Amino acid sequence: SHRMKERLAYHLNEQRQRIEYLKKHYGQFKVSEVTLDQIFNGIRGVTLLITDTSYVDPHQGIRIRDFTIPELLRVLPKAPDSAFPLAGGLYYLLMTGEVPDEAEAWEVEATWKERMTVPEHVFRVIDAMPRETHPMTLLSQAILALQTESIFAKRYEEGISKPAFWGYYLEDSLNLTAKLPVLAAYIYNRKYRHGAYIPPHPDLDWSANFAYMIERSDDPIFVELMRLYFVLHSDHEGGNVTAYSANVVSSSLADIYFTASAGINGLAGPLHGLANQECTRWLLKVLHHFGGLPSEEQLEDYVREQLDKGMTIPGYGHAVLRTVDPRFTALANLAETYFPQDQLYRLVKRVYAVVPRVLSSLGKVKNPWPNVDAISGALLYHFGLRQLDFYTVLFGISRMLGVTAQTVWSRGLYKPLERPKSITSQMLEAMIAQA
Ligand code: AMX
Numbered sequence: 001s002h003r004m005k006e007r008l009a010y011h012l013n014e015q016r017q018r019i020e021y022l023k024k025h026y027g028q029f030k031v032s033e034v035t036l037d038q039i040f041n042g043i044r045g046v047t048l049l050i051t052d053t054s055y056v057d058p059h060q061g062i063r064i065r066d067f068t069i070p071e072l073l074r075v076l077p078k079a080p081d082s083a084f085p086l087a088g089g090l091y092y093l094l095m096t097g098e099v100p101d102e103a104e105a106w107e108v109e110a111t112w113k114e115r116m117t118v119p120e121h122v123f124r125v126i127d128a129m130p131r132e133t134h135p136m137t138l139l140s141q142a143i144l145a146l147q148t149e150s151i152f153a154k155r156y157e158e159g160i161s162k163p164a165f166w167g168y169y170l171e172d173s174l175n176l177t178a179k180l181p182v183l184a185a186y187i188y189n190r191k192y193r194h195g196a197y198i199p200p201h202p203d204l205d206w207s208a209n210f211a212y213m214i215e216r217s218d219d220p221i222f223v224e225l226m227r228l229y230f231v232l233h234s235d236h237e238g239g240n241v242t243a244y245s246a247n248v249v250s251s252s253l254a255d256i257y258f259t260a261s262a263g264i265n266g267l268a269g270p271l272h273g274l275a276n277q278e279c280t281r282w283l284l285k286v287l288h289h290f291g292g293l294p295s296e297e298q299l300e301d302y303v304r305e306q307l308d309k310g311m312t313i314p315g316y317g318h319a320v321l322r323t324v325d326p327r328f329t330a331l332a333n334l335a336e337t338y339f340p341q342d343q344l345y346r347l348v349k350r351v352y353a354v355v356p357r358v359l360s361s362l363g364k365v366k367n368p369w370p371n372v373d374a375i376s377g378a379l380l381y382h383f384g385l386r387q388l389d390f391y392t393v394l395f396g397i398s399r400m401l402g403v404t405a406q407t408v409w410s411r412g413l414y415k416p417l418e419r420p421k422s423i424t425s426q427m428l429e430a431m432i433a434q435a
Contacts, residue, residue, distance in 0.1 A: 235402025
């Protein structure tokens, strides 16, 4: 994808100049202040990162390169016979900030196709693990095993200078992202389908290929779901655990494989990416408890009981969002169009009718609205993807599109090693005493 690289080079150059200007003229401009509370509360609400690929607007949700989700679904070139975008076009947008035309989107898809072959040793690493290993462990290990292929690491050892870094990070990123659907499908097939390896289909786009490699491409609606899903989960600004971990790791000039693996490890936490697994488990538990769909009254009692026991309601709340996650809405639209009668989906809707009101009544939950995890698993479940612990792998391969784009930008903008200062609690007390 020469075009993408060319446009990226152009935009990086322009952006470097803008940053130079800002540093020169506004170097002392105060962006945020940090209170003791914020430090003890996960640095929440402290602006300390600049990320150009996307921004989580508290009231509009994620804006990828300034496009809201509905806008994004409208402007990106669509996959063949599909209502949803090509992942290649999304990657072009994430990388360059420009909406690609169809040819540019297909160029990324074609580049991916050339690079999909996974070295044998990566499969052997997955094979060596016990069958009960969590698929996120396997994904992280597989990505790390691919580190043998890093072009950046080799060139760096040979001796290259800063302006050359991003180009090799880009090559590595294209090589890695090309292989992610293959890795995900291999993990799925090995863990749940007794090892069948299905090589990618040369005619299919990135998203459809994943469906093909787990032998589900005969259902066009499932393929559509995959295309939508991979767009929706691709990026969520720079401060979420995945992106933040990845950014710090890559600031040490660890290559994209180390970087992506670090991001995946963060995504594997239950408060973050694993929430979709937890959420689906919870929905199934509710169905089981009531022997079917509960009424709104029954559901409300059940939710209040859970909260009284100190449990959280998975899929609701968000560290930044203060509205219904537009990714939730996009997935709900798909379900509403194709399978409104699905029992689990109907439960999702019922929970949506009840939980925001209940959470609001607690008076402490900053965002009572559903996030993407409140629905994504239910849709996968509808299509027979019933291995809940696999769900975050799909989230992960999508999110690596954003993470790798962010990383290429960080290296392209010559961002330095990231290293916040820490002090001891005793020193903090001394600072307060002296103030
Ligand atoms: N159910 C019950 N209580 C909740 C809640 C929920 N869904 N969401 C928030 N609260 C509670 C918190 O536990 C906290 O209580 P405390 O003061 O007694 O400890 C209080 O409300 C204030 O929390 P907050 O400032 O509103 O949220 P946060 O930024 O600290 O945490 C999140 C955000 C997502 C971890 C939290 O809402 C949560 O645990 N939700 C359920 C899990 C989930 O859906 N995670 C997915 C997030 C999206 C993603 O990363 N994929």
